[in-house]
Amino acid sequence: xxxxxxxxxxxxxxxxxxxxxxxxxxxxxxxxxxxxxxxxxxxxxxxxxxxxxxxxxxxxxxxxxxxxxxxxxxxxxxxxxxxxxxxxxxxxxxxxxxxxxxxxxxxxxxxxxxxxxxxxxxxxxxxxxxxxxxxxxxxxxxxxxxxxxxxxxxxxxxxxxxxxxxxxxxxxxxxxxxxxxxxxxxxxxxxxxxxxxxxxxxxxxxxxxxxxxxxxxxxxxxxxxxxxxxxxxxxxxxxxxxxxxxxxxxxxxxxxxxxxxxxxxxxxxxxxxxxxxxxxxxxxxxxxxxxxxxxxxxxxxxxxxxxxxxxxxxxxxxxxxxxxxxxxxxxxxxxxxxxxxxxxxxxxxxxxxxxxxxxxxxxxxxxxxxxxxxxxxxxxxxx
Ligand code: NAD
Numbered sequence: 001x002x003x004x005x006x007x008x009x010x011x012x013x014x015x016x017x018x019x020x021x022x023x024x025x026x027x028x029x030x031x032x033x034x035x036x037x038x039x040x041x042x043x044x045x046x047x048x049x050x051x052x053x054x055x056x057x058x059x060x061x062x063x064x065x066x067x068x069x070x071x072x073x074x075x076x077x078x079x080x081x082x083x084x085x086x087x088x089x090x091x092x093x094x095x096x097x098x099x100x101x102x103x104x105x106x107x108x109x110x111x112x113x114x115x116x117x118x119x120x121x122x123x124x125x126x127x128x129x130x131x132x133x134x135x136x137x138x139x140x141x142x143x144x145x146x147x148x149x150x151x152x153x154x155x156x157x158x159x160x161x162x163x164x165x166x167x168x169x170x171x172x173x174x175x176x177x178x179x180x181x182x183x184x185x186x187x188x189x190x191x192x193x194x195x196x197x198x199x200x201x202x203x204x205x206x207x208x209x210x211x212x213x214x215x216x217x218x219x220x221x222x223x224x225x226x227x228x229x230x231x232x233x234x235x236x237x238x239x240x241x242x243x244x245x246x247x248x249x250x251x252x253x254x255x256x257x258x259x260x261x262x263x264x265x266x267x268x269x270x271x272x273x274x275x276x277x278x279x280x281x282x283x284x285x286x287x288x289x290x291x292x293x294x295x296x297x298x299x300x301x302x303x304x305x306x307x308x309x310x311x312x313x314x315x316x317x318x319x320x321x322x323x324x325x326x327x328x329x330x331x332x333x334x335x336x337x338x339x340x341x342x343x344x345x346x347x348x349x350x351x352x353x354x355x356x357x358x359x360x361x362x363x364x365x366x367x368x369x370x371x372x373x374x375x376x377x378x379x380x381x382x383x
Contacts, residue, residue: 003030012209025057028119034067034105036078045085048278053093062089062100063118069106079104083130090128090378099127101380106367108135110136113364122359125320125352127343128378136366139268139311145169148208148218148360150199150255151225153179154276158186159350160222163358165190170379172215174199174208175225198377199225199251200243205258212259217266220260223252223273224329226292228326230285241288248292253299270361271307273300276352277374280318281381293318299371304370313369315360320376321347341344 016285029052036042056062063088070076086102093100101118105111116135117123147164151157151174161171171192174185180196195211197204212218226248229240252273259265278286279293290304300316307314321327321339327347339347355376360368367371 001137003014003032009305015383026052026055026060027057028052028061028063029056030063030065030115030119031325032065033078033082033347034065034185036067036082037070037072037075038078042078042081045082049089053089056093056096056098059121059124059160061098061119061123062086062093063115064100064102066102066130068104068109068134077168077183086130087128087378091343094127094378095345096343097345099123101126101128102130104130104132106133106135108140109133109367110364113138113359113362114368117355117359122355124355125344125348125375126356126373127378129374131373132371133367134369136369138364139366141363142219142266144216145219146212146215146217147220147222148170148174148212149222149224150174151274152186153182155326156319156322156350156353157224158182159354160224160357161186161192163351163354164222164361165192166222167358168192169220170215172211173217179337199255200246204251205254208373209258209264212264213262213292217264218259219266219269221265221269221271222357222361223255223271223296225251226274226276226326228286228289228329230289232285233287244288245292248289249295249299255301265312267275268311268363268366269307270363270365271303271312272357272375273314273316275316275318275372277318277320277376277379277381280372280374281379283381300372301370308369311366313360313366315368315370316372317353317356317360318372318374318376319348319353320379320381322353322375323347324348324350341381342360342379344377346377348375348377 031048066079066082070079086100092099147169149161152161153175161193173187174195177196177200229244271373273296275296276293278290300314303314353375
């Protein structure tokens with residue numbers, strides 16, 4: 001790892017194990033630009049990274065640290081310039097499987113968790129993104145963490161269950177009764193519990209809240225269940241509109257209200273909602289889906305402020321094209337084009353999204369709240 005830059009944060013990165021080296025191939029390059037407060041100072045982007053990107057190995061990582069609380073308009077301009085630079089560099093690096101991301105750091109923010117994520121294979125499908133990291137002390141990890149994952153029977157949900165179980169979590173796996181066999185097999189495999197439940201059924205939020213309470217309250221809650229009913233608005237039936245909004249947005253708000261009322265979310269809980277790049281960029285034929293997923297983006301921003309007082313956080317993960325049953329249902333040609341419309345020129349795997357969820361679920365991730373992390377290979381949709 002090559003660590004450079006004029007800001008004080010570079011020191012912290014070096015303390016995390018970053019070394020100064022002068023030859024490649026490099027696995028990761030971290031550049032601290034937080035001290036940049038003039039256009040002249042921005043020259044560090046060229047001076048440091050012009051030689052460094054040539055030494056970056058295939059699948060390498062570039063992480064740019066920017067000032068999260070710029071002390072002046074000039075510093076704010078520099079910080080945003082760094083974000084724009086990152087997005088462009090990411091588009092150049094993607095064809096080598098390498099990524100670049102930007103982390104806005106508040107003074108005093110702990111670096112270890114985001115550094116470990118962005119500089120490792122865990123962020124393989126996170127490219128060209130900017131995340132804000134606040135100064136907030138990490139919360140303690142419960143001795144036995146209880147996690148809840150909805151839509152757990154397949155795709156991203158099942159990968160998330162396996163990823164959280166690998167960390168030692170006891171996972172309550174929720175999915176429709178029709179998926180009972182797969183759900184029970186997954187729960188048995190991961191030493192978790194299965195809860196067959198249609199989340200749109202009347203009384204489902206209360207039922208889920210009771211099950212969570214019985215399990216000891218939720219430390220991690222992943223709202224993953226979601227559906228598509230794609231059609232252009234003029235041809236869309238009212239039922240197709242209702243079904244998507246009902247599960248993807250209304251049910252999530254109702255479940256959270258039920259969990260809050262029952263006190264079933266433990267202190268320092270980590271909540272993650274599965275949004276979508278469609279909800280950020282819009283997508284023809286997905287007006288219902290995009291509205292539901294954009295709703296979640298607004299929801300986590302507002303709910304994050306409410307949860308912060310308890311040491312809890314809520315964030316959204318917005319996948320791009322991920323290889324699951326949902327995307328396999330897309331017609332072949334559209335699917336083939338869709339999976340290549342990003343800087344990495346390939347689709348992501350459910351495990352890539354699960355890694356981002358596991359990252360935001362960490363006790364050390366308290367500094368990230370109310371935000372959206374795209375796992376999309378820097379999709380050209382809304383990039
Ligand atoms: P998937 O279709 O493979 O899995 C979704 C799961 O939700 C299924 O197991 C399904 O049975 C369950 N489910 C559906 N209705 C339910 C209900 N009423 N109650 C309980 N469970 C229900 O989907 P996926 O691709 O793994 O997507 C997971 C999440 O990620 C969804 O919210 C989706 O919108 C989002 N997402 C996926 C992609 C992608 O490319 N696959 C892209 C962006 C966002």
